[in-house]
Amino acid sequence: MDYMEKAKALRADQTTHYNCCQSVLMPFCGRCGLDEETARKAGAFFGSGMRCGSVCGAVTGALMTLGMAGAGNEAGPELMRRFREKHGTLNCRELLAAARERGEEKKTHCDGLVFEAVEMTRELLGE
Numbered sequence: 001m002d003y004m005e006k007a008k009a010l011r012a013d014q015t016t017h018y019n020c021c022q023s024v025l026m027p028f029c030g031r032c033g034l035d036e037e038t039a040r041k042a043g044a045f046f047g048s049g050m051r052c053g054s055v056c057g058a059v060t061g062a063l064m065t066l067g068m069a070g071a072g073n074e075a076g077p078e079l080m081r082r083f084r085e086k087h088g089t090l091n092c093r094e095l096l097a098a099a100r101e102r103g104e105e106k107k108t109h110c111d112g113l114v115f116e117a118v119e120m121t122r123e124l125l126g127e
Contacts, residue, residue: 019047
């Protein structure tokens with residue numbers, strides 16, 4: 001199963017809620033030298049913008065992944081630049097407000113951000 005397939009499976013799991021950070025970090029856990037349980041625990045408090053509407057969990061999970069996978073110093077700022085360029089912000093609260101204004105359902109919106117973050121991470125890791 002590739003990174004995107006794993007992220008989609010996590011987001012579709014009806015038995016366990018994997019937050020946005022976990023859903024980006026866990027597919028890359030092997031690349032980061034982590035087992036799935038450790039990756040799940042590491043991302044536990046970073047969903048919903050660190051549980052306070054701050055930086056999007058998908059971005060946080062991508063940054064964790066890039067750091068643990070040994071990406072170069074430019075990878076993190078580049079990921080944030082791309083994400084901000086596409087969405088205008090990194091802030092979960094603002095991203096959700098914009099989705100509501102468009103009439104987009106929260107889960108669909110967040111799933112899309114997770115999948116974008118997984119793809120950006122894969123690209124920045126050169127895979």
